[in-house]
Amino acid sequence: xxxxxxxxxxxSVVNELLAELHTRGGCDQVGLTRESFAVILCEIGCKHTTPxxxxxxxxxxxxxxxxxxxxxxxxxxxxxNPAWEIFLTRYxxxxxxxxxxxxxxxxxxxxxxxxxxxxxxxxxxxxGQRVSKLASYTGRGSLEGWLRTVxxxxxxxxxxxxxxxxxxxxxxxxxxxxxxxxxxPTPSVDPRLAQAADEALAALCGEDRMVLSAYxxxxxxxAEIARMLGVHESTISRKLxxxxxALRKQxxxxxxxxGMSRRQAEExxxxxxxxxxxxxRRSLAQESSPPAFSEKRVExxxxxxxx
Amino acid sequence: MPQAExxxxxxxxxxxxxxAKPGEHHLDADMLTAFAERSLPDRERTAVVEHxxxxxxxxxxxxxxxxxxxxxxxxxxxxxxGRLTWPVLRWGFIAAAGIAIVSLGIVQYQRHLPPxxxxxxxxxxxxxxxxxxxxxxxxxxxxxxxETQEKSLAAAPSSGETISRxxxxxxxxxxxxxxxxxxxxRQLYSVGGVVAGTAALxxxxxxxxxxxxxxxxxxTPLTAQIPPVxxxxxxxxxxxxxxxxxxxxxxxQLEARPLQPQQEFDYSAGAVGKAKLALNxxxxxxxxxVGGPMPQPGSNARRFVQLSNQAAPPSWTISPSGGLQRSFxxxxxxxxxxxxxxxxxxxxxxxxxxxxAPGKDSLADRKISKEPGAAFVFRxxxxxxxxxxxxxxxxxxxxxxxxxxxxxxxxPSANGATLTGDVVSLExxxxxxxxxxxxxxxxxxxxxxxxxWQKQ
Numbered sequence: 196x197x198x199x200x201x202x203x204x205x206x207s208v209v210n211e212l213l214a215e216l217h218t219r220g221g222c223d224q225v226g227l228t229r230e231s232f233a234v235i236l237c238e239i240g241c242k243h244t245t246p247x248x249x250x251x252x253x254x255x256x257x258x259x260x261x262x263x264x265x266x267x268x269x270x271x272x273x274x275x276n277p278a279w280e281i282f283l284t285r286y287x288x289x290x291x292x293x294x295x296x297x298x299x300x301x302x303x304x305x306x307x308x309x310x311x312x313x314x315x316x317x318x319x320x321x322x323g324q325r326v327s328k329l330a331s332y333t334g335r336g337s338l339e340g341w342l343r344t345v346x347x348x349x350x351x352x353x354x355x356x357x358x359x360x361x362x363x364x365x366x367x368x369x370x371x372x373x374x375x376x377x378x379x380p381t382p383s384v385d386p387r388l389a390q391a392a393d394e395a396l397a398a399l400c401g402e403d404r405m406v407l408s409a410y411x412x413x414x415x416x417x418a419e420i421a422r423m424l425g426v427h428e429s430t431i432s433r434k435l436x437x438x439x440x441a442l443r444k445q446x447x448x449x450x451x452x453x454g455m456s457r458r459q460a461e462e463x464x465x466x467x468x469x470x471x472x473x474x475x476r477r478s479l480a481q482e483s484s485p486p487a488f489s490e491k492r493v494e495x496x497x498x499x500x501x502x
Numbered sequence: 503m504p505q506a507e508x509x510x511x512x513x514x515x516x517x518x519x520x521x522a523k524p525g526e527h528h529l530d531a532d533m534l535t536a537f538a539e540r541s542l543p544d545r546e547r548t549a550v551v552e553h554x555x556x557x558x559x560x561x562x563x564x565x566x567x568x569x570x571x572x573x574x575x576x577x578x579x580x581x582x583x584g585r586l587t588w589p590v591l592r593w594g595f596i597a598a599a600g601i602a603i604v605s606l607g608i609v610q611y612q613r614h615l616p617p618x619x620x621x622x623x624x625x626x627x628x629x630x631x632x633x634x635x636x637x638x639x640x641x642x643x644x645x646x647x648x649e650t651q652e653k654s655l656a657a658a659p660s661s662g663e664t665i666s667r668x669x670x671x672x673x674x675x676x677x678x679x680x681x682x683x684x685x686x687x688r689q690l691y692s693v694g695g696v697v698a699g700t701a702a703l704x705x706x707x708x709x710x711x712x713x714x715x716x717x718x719x720x721x722t723p724l725t726a727q728i729p730p731v732x733x734x735x736x737x738x739x740x741x742x743x744x745x746x747x748x749x750x751x752x753x754x755q756l757e758a759r760p761l762q763p764q765q766e767f768d769y770s771a772g773a774v775g776k777a778k779l780a781l782n783x784x785x786x787x788x789x790x791x792v793g794g795p796m797p798q799p800g801s802n803a804r805r806f807v808q809l810s811n812q813a814a815p816p817s818w819t820i821s822p823s824g825g826l827q828r829s830f831x832x833x834x835x836x837x838x839x840x841x842x843x844x845x846x847x848x849x850x851x852x853x854x855x856x857x858x859a860p861g862k863d864s865l866a867d868r869k870i871s872k873e874p875g876a877a878f879v880f881r882x883x884x885x886x887x888x889x890x891x892x893x894x895x896x897x898x899x900x901x902x903x904x905x906x907x908x909x910x911x912x913x914p915s916a917n918g919a920t921l922t923g924d925v926v927s928l929e930x931x932x933x934x935x936x937x938x939x940x941x942x943x944x945x946x947x948x949x950x951x952x953x954x955w956q957k958q
Contacts, residue, residue: 336535
């Protein structure tokens with residue numbers, strides 16, 4: 196019942212704002228009728244609102260949408276030619292530039308952009324109906340930003356698919372297929388250390404964990420992380436430094452609460468058993484005798500010549 | 503902070519971050535775009551950030567989707583203009599704050615400068631001599647000779663010399679004696695109990711007599727003739743016909759008294775209220791000789807007390823018996839302050855009469871006679887630095903510019919009415935403004951350091 200109530204609330208607001216939004220969106224220019232635009236708005240409203248949201252917030256939500264770009268995108272998704280003309284005029288070059296920035300290489304960028312164009316145009320069909328990626332655009336962000344995000348998603352998916360595909364020839368050359376299973380068992384970390392670390396990380400807010408993950412796991416630079424969050428680079432720098440100190444302090448405290456002494460806790464924190472990997476090959480090479488023949492000796496003999 | 507110098511997190515932290523499981527569904531392009539463009543409400547933004555904290559794929563997408571040019575605009579703080587960037591504004595605010603602090607310090611310093619400014623600093627080194635001689639002389643001659651010492655210190659009243667008070671007082675000027683001894687610019691003399699604003703400072707009222715002078719004028723009351731100085735302020739005083747010694751209550755007599763040797767007056771030019779020289783208290787001992795440690799001529803022993811040169815101004819209080827007390831050691835010990843001190847040593851203090859408007863009230867109407875040794879019951883005291891106002895029963899109001907070294911009695915009057923009620927409260931926000939409340943109740947205010955008063 197609550198969802199029905201939410202739907203009716205959305206419809207009520209859409210009916211109230213339809214005229215204004217239809218005009219603002221320039222729907223007539225792209226060939227989008229008022230009825231079809233109302234359906235689009237209701238769909239978006241139902242997707243992004245919850246039954247508990249009051250009508251005032253629903254109204255504010257609709258008024259915050261980029262209705263002009265929404266109308267254009269949905270008209271393109273519907274295959275309306277006037278919309279496509281406008282879309283290509285505005286976004287063709289930008290799409291290619293975004294692909295070039297993501298792929299960093301001309302041919303890859305062109306391929307990426309062309310692939311996305313096909314998806315946007317709706318080359319694929321489902322149940323006899325064209326499926327366009329533009330139909331998923333809801334107008335919450337700019338259409339240009341949405342296109343960049345879709346390009347990035349496509350690129351990441353391609354990269355991950357490519358990464359998973361390993362050539363057998365390459366494995367053969369590296370001797371991977373003959374690789375013996377790792378004889379060394381994975382050293383287990385003191386569970387208290389993991390618990391203390393989990394406890395310390397759980398106390399952090401999502402943004403802090405995101406910054407830590409982006410920096411230490413993804414290897415992102417401070418500038419990249421700053422761009423992701425829309426803050427200054429120095430803010431990220433200070434945050435990371437502060438977080439590192441706080442985490443260390445919290446983990447040490449957590450280990451202390453779990454029965455470790457201060458010294459033990461510091462040792463556990465500083466020294467990870469998994470880092471203690473014994474290089475057997477190196478050790479064997481140091482203990483063995485020098486090779487029987489050396490390149491230098493061979494050359495000397497060659498110079499001496501017969502007799 | 504360079505990236506390389508940043509503190510590293512323990513490896514376990516990285517492991518646990520990696521172990522975090524993302525949600526089932528990745529963020530759609532709409533949410534990521536809205537997040538990148540910061541158009542999400544807080545609630546949704548928090549949810550997106552939580553997902554990004556554990557989903558590397560979405561973080562990669564976001565990092566690729568945010569363009570450098572666009573993020574540069576979002577990263578940079580909003581600017582109002584090409585030059586008014588936040589770093590510029592920040593330093594501007596800091597500079598403005600520094601200037602404000604310095605200005606405030608200068609204002610405070612000037613405010614706490616010794617109010618009793620002496621012409622000594624403005625005078626030539628060859629100032630008035632130290633001897634106080636009761637010398638007979640006409641006011642005109644005294645004035646004439648005094649004019650030559652117009653800018654000299656310590657107009658020494660010659661022994662036996664009387665001031666033509668009627669004329670000079672009408673003019674509001676005190677004429678210096680003809681042969682006023684010279685003193686150094688920093689050797690000034692106090693007239694017991696009187697530091698009459700700049701008049702006193704501009705015209706050092708009394709020159710302490712030398713030993714010889716004292717012997718000669720042992721019975722002659724000292725009279726002070728202050729040379730007219732342009733920069734000095736006119737004083738209004740009731741007419742005094744007789745010389746000091748004969749008409750003790752109404753004569754304009756300035757009798758010096760020795761100062762404490764350790765107390766050195768620091769006179770500096772500056773107007774701290776205006777001269778309010780008027781009447782005096784009767785001199786019980788007209789002899790210029792002063793008891794105690796009489797300084798020798800030319801010595802530095804006779805100095806005005808300038809307590810403002812103390813490290814810190816004293817604290818003030820009123821004893822249960824209504825006496826005025828001050829403390830120089832933050833209340834550890836208290837000294838009784840006699841606003842009429844000096845009578846026992848043959849000096850008189852001058853009472854001051856404030857006028858409301860020139861010519862409105864005759865000087866005679868505003869005479870204040872002061873019985874020697876009369877005790878006052880003070881009920882209110884207020885001080886800013888060395889400047890002190892104290893009021894008590896019967897409309898008694900005293901003013902000191904040197905932390906109680908010298909006092910001037912002030913008799914506020916307005917439109918023919920004088921202050922007669924008990925002064926029960928005093929407000930003294932600055933040197934120019936004084937508000938007092940009486941028991942009647944009446945509110946008397948002055949905005950010119952006591953020159954004129956208004957009654958509410």
